[in-house]
Amino acid sequence: MRVGIVGGGQLGRMLAFAARPLGLEVTVLDASEDAPAAAFAPMIVGDFGDRGALGRLADASDVVTFDFENVPADAADWLEERVCVRPGPRALRVAQDRIAEKSLFTALDIPVAPYAAVDDTRSLTDALAVTGLPAVLKTRRLGYDGKGQCVVRSAEDAERARITLGGTDLILEGFVQFDREVSLVAARAIDGTVAAYPMVENLHRDGILHTTHAPAKPGRFDADASSFVAHLLDELDYVGVIALELFECADGLRANEFAPRVHNSGHWTIEGAVTSQFENHLRAITGMPLGETTALGPSAMVNFIGGMPDAAAIAAIPGAHLHDYGKTARPGRKLGHATVTAMTRDELATRVHALSKIADAASR
Amino acid sequence: MRVGIVGGGQLGRMLAFAARPLGLEVTVLDASEDAPAAAFAPMIVGDFGDRGALGRLADASDVVTFDFENVPADAADWLEERVCVRPGPRALRVAQDRIAEKSLFTALDIPVAPYAAVDDTRSLTDALAVTGLPAVLKTRRLGYDGKGQCVVRSAEDAERARITLGGTDLILEGFVQFDREVSLVAARAIDGTVAAYPMVENLHRDGILHTTHAPAKPGRFDADASSFVAHLLDELDYVGVIALELFECADGLRANEFAPRVHNSGHWTIEGAVTSQFENHLRAITGMPLGETTALGPSAMVNFIGGMPDAAAIAAIPGAHLHDYGKTARPGRKLGHATVTAMTRDELATRVHALSKIADAASR
Numbered sequence: 001m002r003v004g005i006v007g008g009g010q011l012g013r014m015l016a017f018a019a020r021p022l023g024l025e026v027t028v029l030d031a032s033e034d035a036p037a038a039a040f041a042p043m044i045v046g047d048f049g050d051r052g053a054l055g056r057l058a059d060a061s062d063v064v065t066f067d068f069e070n071v072p073a074d075a076a077d078w079l080e081e082r083v084c085v086r087p088g089p090r091a092l093r094v095a096q097d098r099i100a101e102k103s104l105f106t107a108l109d110i111p112v113a114p115y116a117a118v119d120d121t122r123s124l125t126d127a128l129a130v131t132g133l134p135a136v137l138k139t140r141r142l143g144y145d146g147k148g149q150c151v152v153r154s155a156e157d158a159e160r161a162r163i164t165l166g167g168t169d170l171i172l173e174g175f176v177q178f179d180r181e182v183s184l185v186a187a188r189a190i191d192g193t194v195a196a197y198p199m200v201e202n203l204h205r206d207g208i209l210h211t212t213h214a215p216a217k218p219g220r221f222d223a224d225a226s227s228f229v230a231h232l233l234d235e236l237d238y239v240g241v242i243a244l245e246l247f248e249c250a251d252g253l254r255a256n257e258f259a260p261r262v263h264n265s266g267h268w269t270i271e272g273a274v275t276s277q278f279e280n281h282l283r284a285i286t287g288m289p290l291g292e293t294t295a296l297g298p299s300a301m302v303n304f305i306g307g308m309p310d311a312a313a314i315a316a317i318p319g320a321h322l323h324d325y326g327k328t329a330r331p332g333r334k335l336g337h338a339t340v341t342a343m344t345r346d347e348l349a350t351r352v353h354a355l356s357k358i359a360d361a362a363s364r
Numbered sequence: 365m366r367v368g369i370v371g372g373g374q375l376g377r378m379l380a381f382a383a384r385p386l387g388l389e390v391t392v393l394d395a396s397e398d399a400p401a402a403a404f405a406p407m408i409v410g411d412f413g414d415r416g417a418l419g420r421l422a423d424a425s426d427v428v429t430f431d432f433e434n435v436p437a438d439a440a441d442w443l444e445e446r447v448c449v450r451p452g453p454r455a456l457r458v459a460q461d462r463i464a465e466k467s468l469f470t471a472l473d474i475p476v477a478p479y480a481a482v483d484d485t486r487s488l489t490d491a492l493a494v495t496g497l498p499a500v501l502k503t504r505r506l507g508y509d510g511k512g513q514c515v516v517r518s519a520e521d522a523e524r525a526r527i528t529l530g531g532t533d534l535i536l537e538g539f540v541q542f543d544r545e546v547s548l549v550a551a552r553a554i555d556g557t558v559a560a561y562p563m564v565e566n567l568h569r570d571g572i573l574h575t576t577h578a579p580a581k582p583g584r585f586d587a588d589a590s591s592f593v594a595h596l597l598d599e600l601d602y603v604g605v606i607a608l609e610l611f612e613c614a615d616g617l618r619a620n621e622f623a624p625r626v627h628n629s630g631h632w633t634i635e636g637a638v639t640s641q642f643e644n645h646l647r648a649i650t651g652m653p654l655g656e657t658t659a660l661g662p663s664a665m666v667n668f669i670g671g672m673p674d675a676a677a678i679a680a681i682p683g684a685h686l687h688d689y690g691k692t693a694r695p696g697r698k699l700g701h702a703t704v705t706a707m708t709r710d711e712l713a714t715r716v717h718a719l720s721k722i723a724d725a726a727s728r
Contacts, residue, residue: 017381020403023675023688023700039384040404274683274705288679296660311387315652319638324387336387341638 001286004061007068008035010325016040018278027060036325049075058083069095086239086285091260098140098171105255110228118170131174137161140169178247184225185243185266187280188233195290212301214268221253241281271321271339272299298348302355304336306364317354331364365650368425372399374689376431380404382642391424400689413439422447433459450603450649455624462504462535469619474592482534495538501525504533542611548589549607549630551644552597559654576665578632585617605645635685635703636663662712666719668700670728681718695728
């Protein structure tokens with residue numbers, strides 16, 4: 001079977017990497033012929049909206065998927081008229097717009113922080129009445145890794161932030177006092193079967209994921225999270241892997257956002273689970289049965305941001321597995337990660353400490 | 365660091381596959397530009413003895429290794445004058461010649477079946493006196509997967525087999541009454557550190573590896589095997605992964621042969637051990653610390669020979685991981701394998717049964 005991937009970043013790379021042993025042929029569309037996925041798959045070079053390039057991808061594929069949710073939704077629609085697209089464009093469309101995303105969560109009784117659309121000074125004032133202070137002002141579209149958002153602590157802050165973020169097409173969200181950030185990665189097959197990985201705990205730094213601990217220590221609301229994901233997947237008639245990011249608060253969970261794709265907080269599954277999120281995404285979109293999502297033991301993933309550490313230093317940590325994405329270093333850029341596995345949580349803690357130290361020393 | 369691999373078969377492919385996440389650049393030399401490794405690495409197309417091609421590989425590499433032991437030893441010598449070669453040519457030279465191999469085993473007090481060189485009718489008669497009957501007549505060189513060998517049950521059989529196998533440059537080996545076939549895969553680092561995987565049990569069919577069970581049930585002579593491998597590695601001042609195949613008999617082990625490379629009976633380590641044999645080979649030859657060789661639980665590997673089963677059928681077996689080498693099907697050819705993991709040996713047995721059934725149905 002032939003799989004087309006729109007986007008050749010590290011997610012596309014790891015998808016292509018997982019596809020080959022399954023006997024799948026992969027073609028990747030990316031604006032750069034040196035994209036990380038180019039190491040593992042033939043490339044079609046073009047913008048995500050380029051009909052010529054998309055047409056060539058459709059011709060080369062039996063099913064098309066995405067490593068990136070901010071593909072123009074009309075491009076995804078156009079593609080869907082020509083080839084099977086999984087997950088479907090609706091999931092992309094909703095995930096691209098924070099208002100649509102929050103509305104869908106609300107419609108599905110998935111709790112979210114109070115929010116309101118902001119398009120001018122007046123709607124900002126109304127929104128502040130909904131959310132209270134502090135709050136977070138975000139662009140409705142194209143935000144990622146903490147980009148396109150400002151914490152606001154006063155009405156003046158808020159108006160300044162509005163201008164900084166472009167004035168219009170924004171969302172104001174109430175500030176969530178959370179105990180921890182968790183996420184749930186799950187796969188849904190064509191027949192509706194859902195296989196969810198254990199909940200994981202995420203630590204962000206400067207808005208970028210720094211460390212994922214898998215599985216998370218059991219929380220009081222874990223069952224709620226599973227039910228939220230199941231509702232979301234069914235509502236979207238979703239096929240593939242999805243990630244739902246949640247805040248765990250004293251009184252329950254709040255959904256933050258979902259990603260209609262494999263997710264950084266699921267990278268630990270390559271070594272830490274029976275089946276990786278990448279393989280399960282491919283199994284789902286090609287109509288194969290899903291693989292087991294059980295964790296093999298405790299593990300943690302640490303991102304390398306802005307600079308890659310020395311491979312030998314990582315290799316010296318027992319149970320550490322390096323993933324270098326082959327990207328050019330740039331401050332704040334995700335260049336790779338390592339997953340460390342262990343037999344016990346104590347052993348893991350020592351290893352994660354060593355790994356984080358090396359990661360932080362290399363980080364820029 | 366830049367790694368050159370002589371040979372682009374499935375072993376070269378899985379080495380290249382393991383190299384990229386470690387940030388290693390890989391170039392592969394193979395006679396075919398469509399070799400299995402071509403999916404993951406740039407190729408230099410040429411014969412293994414082609415000095416021009418070998419020179420280009422040396423130029424493109426900081427260290428060169430092999431996916432195949434039957435590279436002409438003078439080519440390996442030639443290469444070693446130009447670039448670091450690991451393991452060194454001596455290991456290849458010994459492994460290429462069954463007489464040299466058996467002599468080295470004997471010199472290291474590693475027990476082997478009685479054997480003698482056969483080059484004509486007269487040396488065959490002498491050899492039969494050494495080995496008794498039944499015995500196995502093999503070519504000294506270039507045998508693999510049961511090719512180039514005949515079981516002989518009488519002196520007449522033996523003479524016929526001698527003619528069939530080319531008349532000269534043969535070895536007659538005493539027939540070993542073994543309880544089981546086992547192998548030990550181990551890695552040795554530049555500083556002499558050795559990391560050995562647990563012993564595994566191998567089932568062959570028609571001379572080709574069919575199934576590996578990892579770890580093997582503990583045997584009475586396991587400590588001997590570890591000591592044999594350690595002696596062999598030290599004697600060869602070996603760097604990289606080696607595999608030692610042994611027969612377990614009632615009164616102790618007999619060494620059959622060693623492979624100076626990653627080995628089919630080590631494929632289970634991709635999913636079944638903390639660090640795969642492919643990663644450990646690369647760690648060793650690039651001077652990184654070796655990774656842990658602990659098994660994560662019971663696992664088994666089944667080869668797909670002559671025909672690939674349906675990927676979805678494999679995916680339906682819990683804990684099964686497919687590896688399609690992307691090769692053209694041909695009777696008797698290794699086209700792929702699957703490793704199946706489980707929590708318990710009973711669970712594993714059920715899964716291996718299902719896997720073998722599918723493998724055998726597809727096999728040609």
